Amino acid sequence: MFHPDDLTALGLTLKLAAVSTAVLLVLGTPLAWWLAMTRRRVRPLVDALVSLPLVLPPTVLGFYLLLFLGPDGPLGRLMTAAGGRPLAFTFTGLVIGSVIYSLPFVVQPIRDAFSSVGHRPMEAAATLGASPRDRFFSVAVPLARRGFLTAATLGFAHTLGEFGVVLMIGGNIPGKTQVLSIAIYDHVEALDYARAHVLAGTLLLISFTLLLIVNLVVRRQPGVRT
Amino acid sequence: MSLQLKCRLERPDGAKGQNGFRLDVDLSLPGRGITAVVGPSGCGKTTLLRCVAGLEPRTAGHVLIGDKTWQDDRHFLPPHRRRAGYVFQDGALFPHLDVRGNLAYGRKRSSGKSGEIEEISTLLRLASLLDRDVSGLSGGERQRVALGRALLAGPELLLLDEPLAALDRENRLAIYPYFERIAAETGLPFLYVTHAQDEAARLADHLVLMEDGRARHHGPLAELLTSPDPGLAHGDHAGCVVFARIVGVDDEYHLARLEFPGGTLLVADPGIPEGRKIRVRIHARDVSLALEPAEGSSILNILPARVLELIPDGPSRVLVRLQVGRTIMLAAVTQRSAAALKLRPNQELFAQVKSVALL
Numbered sequence: 271m272f273h274p275d276d277l278t279a280l281g282l283t284l285k286l287a288a289v290s291t292a293v294l295l296v297l298g299t300p301l302a303w304w305l306a307m308t309r310r311r312v313r314p315l316v317d318a319l320v321s322l323p324l325v326l327p328p329t330v331l332g333f334y335l336l337l338f339l340g341p342d343g344p345l346g347r348l349m350t351a352a353g354g355r356p357l358a359f360t361f362t363g364l365v366i367g368s369v370i371y372s373l374p375f376v377v378q379p380i381r382d383a384f385s386s387v388g389h390r391p392m393e394a395a396a397t398l399g400a401s402p403r404d405r406f407f408s409v410a411v412p413l414a415r416r417g418f419l420t421a422a423t424l425g426f427a428h429t430l431g432e433f434g435v436v437l438m439i440g441g442n443i444p445g446k447t448q449v450l451s452i453a454i455y456d457h458v459e460a461l462d463y464a465r466a467h468v469l470a471g472t473l474l475l476i477s478f479t480l481l482l483i484v485n486l487v488v489r490r491q492p493g494v495r496t
Numbered sequence: 497m498s499l500q501l502k503c504r505l506e507r508p509d510g511a512k513g514q515n516g517f518r519l520d521v522d523l524s525l526p527g528r529g530i531t532a533v534v535g536p537s538g539c540g541k542t543t544l545l546r547c548v549a550g551l552e553p554r555t556a557g558h559v560l561i562g563d564k565t566w567q568d569d570r571h572f573l574p575p576h577r578r579r580a581g582y583v584f585q586d587g588a589l590f591p592h593l594d595v596r597g598n599l600a601y602g603r604k605r606s607s608g609k610s611g612e613i614e615e616i617s618t619l620l621r622l623a624s625l626l627d628r629d630v631s632g633l634s635g636g637e638r639q640r641v642a643l644g645r646a647l648l649a650g651p652e653l654l655l656l657d658e659p660l661a662a663l664d665r666e667n668r669l670a671i672y673p674y675f676e677r678i679a680a681e682t683g684l685p686f687l688y689v690t691h692a693q694d695e696a697a698r699l700a701d702h703l704v705l706m707e708d709g710r711a712r713h714h715g716p717l718a719e720l721l722t723s724p725d726p727g728l729a730h731g732d733h734a735g736c737v738v739f740a741r742i743v744g745v746d747d748e749y750h751l752a753r754l755e756f757p758g759g760t761l762l763v764a765d766p767g768i769p770e771g772r773k774i775r776v777r778i779h780a781r782d783v784s785l786a787l788e789p790a791e792g793s794s795i796l797n798i799l800p801a802r803v804l805e806l807i808p809d810g811p812s813r814v815l816v817r818l819q820v821g822r823t824i825m826l827a828a829v830t831q832r833s834a835a836a837l838k839l840r841p842n843q844e845l846f847a848q849v850k851s852v853a854l855l
Contacts, residue, residue, distance in 0.1 A: 390588050393551050396575040397582035398649045399605035405576075408601070412592040 283450040287429040290368035294376040306384035332438025367435040376425040383417020497527030497562035503547040519709040530686040532696035535706030541689040550575035581646030587638040589630040596626040602649030636667040698855035722824040735779035758821025775855040782850040783827035797849035
């Protein structure tokens with residue numbers, strides 16, 4: 271059913287989504303915690319920056335990232351100076367792009383989950399002898415688990431369908447940076463609707479299944495208020 | 497051991513456009529027994545507890561618990577390194593853990609001198625709840641779990657913030673004995689915030705009266721309630737607390753005889769076993785005075801008393817402090833009656849107690 275090249279694109283897409291989601295959870299959790307707890311005046315500014323990818327056209331984001339990561343961009347120069355290569359048109363470049371592109375989809379559910387946990391359980395844990403780190407992992411994270419699940423799913427599903435950013439900074443190098451959505455575009459351009467159908471259907475199925483699982487699991491969790 | 501609490505905290509302006517709030521408290525409290533902190537809402541009772549627990553990092557001052565310094569000019573021990581058990585108004589149980597998980601949370605993090613879960617759950621009758629989800633607990637059960645969880649963390653001090661405010665009277669009455677037993681058995685000092693006068697009268701050994709962020713008065717309960725300070729005993733709330741013991745029950749009339757340091761009182765039989773210590777409250781408005789022991793009166797409790805002091809209470813009323821044996825009582829009479837009876841200090845007379853409230 272799958273053409274070997276399409277299988278490669280599918281594998282690459284899943285890998286990109288998995289790596290990006292993992293990076294997003296690691297980076298997004300402290301950011302979400304800070305956004306949920308801080309009373310500093312810069313919070314709305316940071317919040318707006320995090321939400322920006324929601325409204326910004328992906329091509330705009332991709333364009334700036336290309337300038338930033340490319341050989342003449344600040345990070346590109348830094349990489350070259352350090353003996354490496356610029357990150358544009360590499361898998362790492364794709365991960366960076368996806369992380370920024372999907373940031374709000376991961377940070378916002380976790381931030382909201384942390385906010386709804388509130389200060390009270392954390393204070394109770396503190397008076398019971400739990401250090402800040404201890405109470406973060408033993409109280410805040412388990413109470414926010416629903417937010418984490420939603421965040422991971424949305425981050426993964428959103429990265430799966432990424433198009434504009436990838437096209438700008440990843441190009442369309444088969445086996446290296448060609449992801450599913452771009453492969454679909456190529457097939458449609460070439461009027462190869464059969465291969466486009468298979469890939470589009472696969473993407474639809476994966477995304478739908480993921481969201482369904484989340485909805486079922488979240489619903490069944492006891493003791494967690496929405 | 498004693499508790500030295502000197503806490504200053506200023507909040508420039510409240511969250512909902514209220515005026516600024518300022519806490520300025522300097523207290524030295526006994527190191528055991530229940531100290532009730534009472535006062536109108538917004539007077540800073542809860543904030544005081546939070547300062548002691550270390551939950552208000554911007555507090556200035558010092559907190560000394562026995563020989564341990566939790567806070568002074570140079571040090572601020574974070575809340576998880578203070579051993580302050582805190583029982584929040586809503587219990588603040590962890591919804592992701594069952595009852596046993598909640599109890600174990602503090603136990604795991606204690607230095608080891610706290611009791612075992614089995615021991616505490618027997619004491620607080622939690623054994624049958626251990627595997628229950630906390631969302632299914634009643635208000636009273638929640639607070640018992642919260643208390644057990646705090647005890648298992650091995651506290652040196654218990655802070656209770658209106659722990660029974662969400663319960664009805666019947667449930668409150670059912671929980672008081674647990675507090676009394678734990679205070680007696682552990683010897684831990686309790687700081688117990690409440691706005692309910694009756695609760696303080698029932699539980700407290702010591703009283704702190706707060707107003708506008710300051711501790712206006714503090715002292716042993718019985719003394720403070722009958723203090724001659726006109727700022728304290730006045731109005732309808734004026735009254736005394738009598739520490740009594742049930743010594744006998746009259747089966748024919750269903751009356752219990754209470755012995756207190758000052759005589760005996762007859763009250764409707766509360767169904768409490770003989771020998772049990774109880775507290776009763778006698779409102780000043782329920783005590784009248786007579787120069788001779790009344791005959792042909794329906795009043796059962798007539799006690800010989802000596803006038804200590806007359807405290808004017810409003811334009812028409814006067815509160816009379818009375819020495820009844822070793823107990824001090826208050827009687828509220830009109831200025832006119834005081835003049836008619838020619839009341840004066842050291843006068844011997846009779847206090848007629850119309851009603852007695854069991855606490």
